[in-house]
Amino acid sequence: MTTIAFPTLISRPTSYTGLWSWIGTVDHKRIGTLYGVTAFLYFLIGGIEALVIRGQLSTAENDMVSPEIFNQLFTMHGTTMVFMVVMPMSAAFFNWMVPLMIGARDVAFPRLNAFSYWAFLFGTIFLNMSFFLGGAPNAGWFGYANLTGNTYSPGDGVTFWALGLTILGVASLAASFNFIVTILNMRAPGMSLMKMPVFVWMALVTNVLLALAMPVIAVALIQLGLDRVLGTNFFNPLAGGDPVLWQHLFWLFGHPEVYILILPAMGIVSETLPVFSKKPLFGYPAIVLAGAVIGFMGWFVWSHHMFTVGLGPAANSAFTISTMLIAVPTGVKIFNWMGTVWGGKLHLNTSMMFSLGFIAMFVIGGLSGVTHASPPTDAQQQDTYYIVAHFHYVLFGGSILGLFAGGYYWWPKMTGKRLGESFGKWHFWTMLIGFNLTFGPMHWLGLNGMPRRISTYAEGMGWETSNAIATAGAMLIAVSVLIFIINVIRTISSKQEAEDDPWDGRTLEWSIPSPPPAYNFARIPQVKSLDDYWYTKHPELLHDERGEQTESPAPVEEDSHGGGSIHLPSMSYYPFVVAIGMSIGIIGFMEIRVDIPSTDLQLPWLSVVGIVVGMWGLLGWIFEPVTAEGGH
Amino acid sequence: MAQAATVQEQHGHIADTNTGISNRKLLMWVFLASDCLFFGSFIATYLVYRNESLAGPYPNEVLDIPITSVSTFVLLMSSLAMVLALHYAQKDQLGLTRFWILAVAVLGAIFLGFQVFEFTTFVNEGLTIRSNLFGTTFFILTGFHGLHVLMGVLWLLGMAFAHFKGALTSRSVEDLEMAGLYWHFVDIVWIIIFTVIYLIGFSDGEGIETIEHAASIIGG
Numbered sequence: 001m002t003t004i005a006f007p008t009l010i011s012r013p014t015s016y017t018g019l020w021s022w023i024g025t026v027d028h029k030r031i032g033t034l035y036g037v038t039a040f041l042y043f044l045i046g047g048i049e050a051l052v053i054r055g056q057l058s059t060a061e062n063d064m065v066s067p068e069i070f071n072q073l074f075t076m077h078g079t080t081m082v083f084m085v086v087m088p089m090s091a092a093f094f095n096w097m098v099p100l101m102i103g104a105r106d107v108a109f110p111r112l113n114a115f116s117y118w119a120f121l122f123g124t125i126f127l128n129m130s131f132f133l134g135g136a137p138n139a140g141w142f143g144y145a146n147l148t149g150n151t152y153s154p155g156d157g158v159t160f161w162a163l164g165l166t167i168l169g170v171a172s173l174a175a176s177f178n179f180i181v182t183i184l185n186m187r188a189p190g191m192s193l194m195k196m197p198v199f200v201w202m203a204l205v206t207n208v209l210l211a212l213a214m215p216v217i218a219v220a221l222i223q224l225g226l227d228r229v230l231g232t233n234f235f236n237p238l239a240g241g242d243p244v245l246w247q248h249l250f251w252l253f254g255h256p257e258v259y260i261l262i263l264p265a266m267g268i269v270s271e272t273l274p275v276f277s278k279k280p281l282f283g284y285p286a287i288v289l290a291g292a293v294i295g296f297m298g299w300f301v302w303s304h305h306m307f308t309v310g311l312g313p314a315a316n317s318a319f320t321i322s323t324m325l326i327a328v329p330t331g332v333k334i335f336n337w338m339g340t341v342w343g344g345k346l347h348l349n350t351s352m353m354f355s356l357g358f359i360a361m362f363v364i365g366g367l368s369g370v371t372h373a374s375p376p377t378d379a380q381q382q383d384t385y386y387i388v389a390h391f392h393y394v395l396f397g398g399s400i401l402g403l404f405a406g407g408y409y410w411w412p413k414m415t416g417k418r419l420g421e422s423f424g425k426w427h428f429w430t431m432l433i434g435f436n437l438t439f440g441p442m443h444w445l446g447l448n449g450m451p452r453r454i455s456t457y458a459e460g461m462g463w464e465t466s467n468a469i470a471t472a473g474a475m476l477i478a479v480s481v482l483i484f485i486i487n488v489i490r491t492i493s494s495k496q497e498a499e500d501d502p503w504d505g506r507t508l509e510w511s512i513p514s515p516p517p518a519y520n521f522a523r524i525p526q527v528k529s530l531d532d533y534w535y536t537k538h539p540e541l542l543h544d545e546r547g548e549q550t551e552s553p554a555p556v557e558e559d560s561h562g563g564g565s566i567h568l569p570s571m572s573y574y575p576f577v578v579a580i581g582m583s584i585g586i587i588g589f590m591e592i593r594v595d596i597p598s599t600d601l602q603l604p605w606l607s608v609v610g611i612v613v614g615m616w617g618l619l620g621w622i623f624e625p626v627t628a629e630g631g632h
Numbered sequence: 633m634a635q636a637a638t639v640q641e642q643h644g645h646i647a648d649t650n651t652g653i654s655n656r657k658l659l660m661w662v663f664l665a666s667d668c669l670f671f672g673s674f675i676a677t678y679l680v681y682r683n684e685s686l687a688g689p690y691p692n693e694v695l696d697i698p699i700t701s702v703s704t705f706v707l708l709m710s711s712l713a714m715v716l717a718l719h720y721a722q723k724d725q726l727g728l729t730r731f732w733i734l735a736v737a738v739l740g741a742i743f744l745g746f747q748v749f750e751f752t753t754f755v756n757e758g759l760t761i762r763s764n765l766f767g768t769t770f771f772i773l774t775g776f777h778g779l780h781v782l783m784g785v786l787w788l789l790g791m792a793f794a795h796f797k798g799a800l801t802s803r804s805v806e807d808l809e810m811a812g813l814y815w816h817f818v819d820i821v822w823i824i825i826f827t828v829i830y831l832i833g834f835s836d837g838e839g840i841e842t843i844e845h846a847a848s849i850i851g852g
Binding site for chain 2 (some may be wrong): 108109173176177178180182184185186187211212214215216217218219220222223226230231232233234239240241242245249253
């Protein structure tokens with residue numbers, strides 16, 4: 001039984017500690033930690049980029065950085081915050097919490113999960129290496145053609161961007177397939193779809209959006225990459241190519257992407273608000289339906305990013321209507337959260353404060369968003385700081401505050417220690433005030449005519465004061481992040497131990513030890529109702545709150561996977577190998593030069609090496625049994 | 633190898649899931665849904681740029697419908713062979729299963745051969761990915777489809793020689809079912825591509841609107 005015909009050049013990792021155990025890990029909790037730590041490091045990098053941008057704009061006619069560096073900074077700030085911070089931070093919570101909340105022992109495909117993380121990591125490292133290899137991408141985070149063509153973007157920056165994001169796209173696709181299958185297939189017995197926690201629902205909608213939206217951007221990036229390295233004509237106006245095609249493809253991905261960024265945070269506060277209000281979530285079916293409707297309607301609004309392109313009154317009207325309509329399900333959610341908090345016994349800890357801050361800031365961002373649903377007003381706001389204000393209120397005030405709420409909420413479950421509350425409150429208030437100081441004045445600046453993406457502005461435009469306030473606010477945000485880091489260090493070095501269920505939680509992850517054992521659940525739970533764990537603890541409330549018959553809780557049933565010992569997938573290096581191979585395979589295309597006539601094109605040897613390594617890893621992966629002999 | 637596969641089988645309980653569909657098969661369905669958007673975007677690009685090339689060779693100068701009809705027929709027959717392979721797999725007839733899996737792979741390889749022939753002919757006639765919009769969109773769209781066929785052929789060959797030895801198991805039958813889903817999908821995509829490029833596009837040639845379009849973009 002021990003023979004494996006495929007030559008095992010690398011043996012399976014066996015130790016559960018040390019560097020190699022992290023490289024070989026397939027445990028969803030460890031992969032979640034890797035995602036979280038990486039995303040936080042990129043949050044710092046993206047934040048430093050933002051601070052330099054704000055430093056440059058703090059006074060008129062400043063020359064702290066050159067316009068060229070400024071272009072690289074705002075391009076990489078946007079790309080970093082979207083693809084390397086909010087998305088992977090959401091993925092960190094999906095990884096950690098989805099299996100725990102649905103009562104599963106791991107995701108459906110643990111090795112594919114590891115592959116997703118490593119591909120993500122290599123893609124981000126590659127993209128950021130551009131800073132040291134001839135200049136980072138500088139054409140903006142939505143990389144409009146034909147500014148991204150070789151004519152207007154000579155050098156390798158945009159090629160780094162196109163190829164790096166392609167790698168990240170593969171990583172996201174693999175992760176989304178994994179989570180869709182996990183959520184649809186691996187719920188604990190009795191947990192029907194409408195008994196899933198809202199966070200899991202939002203994870204499902206987000207991952208469906210990812211699975212369908214990432215291919216569209218992948219195609220656009222492949223077309224751009226081919227234009228740049230092989231000299232194809234997709235976005236080349238001299239050959240009849242249409243730059244507006246890029247905009248359609250980008251925003252057909254880009255608008256669902258907006259919901260990919262916000263739905264996880266919406267799921268998080270839908271968990272924290274009921275727990276800290278000591279009430280069931282108000283209108284669970286409505287909030288689930290609203291999330292699903294947002295996921296569906298998100299596909300029919302993309303051209304509101306293109307109102308000033310000149311698509312004509314018919315298209316603009318249609319997209320105005322759909323854009324205004326999508327505010328309805330979002331509003332439904334806001335009212336549901338308010339209904340949840342209303343009359344509750346509020347427990348105002350840091351996580352709850354971030355959750356409430358999320359609602360308030362997201363409402364402001366949502367309202368300014370409705371104003372540019374109308375093409376005439378949008379024509380005034382397009383490309384001004386008003387737009388910058390809007391999307392930071394939904395992405396920072398929304399996603400980032402929501403993710404911090406989740407961080408404080410789940411920290412005890414993930415690490416077995418609670419983050420400090422007094423530092424947490426300092427963190428919250430400095431961040432909230434700093435955030436509003438930074439982005440509040442941008443509404444004024446934008447309506448006053450200050451364009452985005454300019455590296456400096458003339459004196460006497462009336463923009464100096466607001467810009468100075470915004471820069472001060474950005475520094476306050478930096479202070480708040482420092483407070484958070486100190487809080488984390490203090491917490492890690494403290495000796496305290498959190499309870500298994502410190503918040504009197506409602507969902508299954510609180511029913512197991514903190515931090516959870518490798519196998520999560522010693523026995524797979526049996527689910528009878530929504531918030532099953534809560535009613536297991538408080539059976540007397542079942543009748544009052546849900547109008548259901550009180551049943552004596554019978555949480556345990558013999559493990560359906562049979563026979564005492566729990567089989568967990570064993571560690572494997574192959575996902576790491578395949579991710580390296582695939583990344584090198586894609587990166588190798590940089591070798592091809594467009595200025596060489598197509599008849600003389602040389603083989604991109606680096607790509608060949610990458611493909612060989614990837615195929616070897618893939619074969620190893622296929623022929624390696626999921627569970628090693630005698631492993632557990 | 634075969635032994636390693638057997639070890640897995642004993643652990644792999646089929647369809648012990650909420651949906652009743654095994655994780656692997658559901659993964660294939662989700663992947664295909666995602667792939668629809670991938671091909672959809674390339675096909676949409678092709679349609680947007682139909683008749684927009686500013687220079688030749690134009691589609692009606694190079695496309696050879698009779699030859700591609702033959703290769704399309706070959707690809708469609710490979711789907712029939714796939715149905716037969718699965719049919720015999722479910723009837724537990726290993727020999728016939730292997731025969732028809734190999735038939736699918738061979739027919740797929742013949743299709744790829746036609747594609748290589750077509751690509752070389754076009755390049756000899758002066759159509760490359762750099763020539764014009766038709767060249768760019770044609771080669772990249774059909775190229776990515778050909779890449780999908782190639783992956784399918786490699787998968788099926790691997791299956792026929794490594795997997796379908798000894799005895800059929802429920803797991804290997806499910807593997808074949810997944811390969812079948814993939815193969816039929818790639819076939820359906822080809823039917824759309826054949827319609828869009830060859831049948832609709834055959835009359836495409838130089839048109840006055842392309843020059844107007846170019847003028848409007850360049851701003852002249």
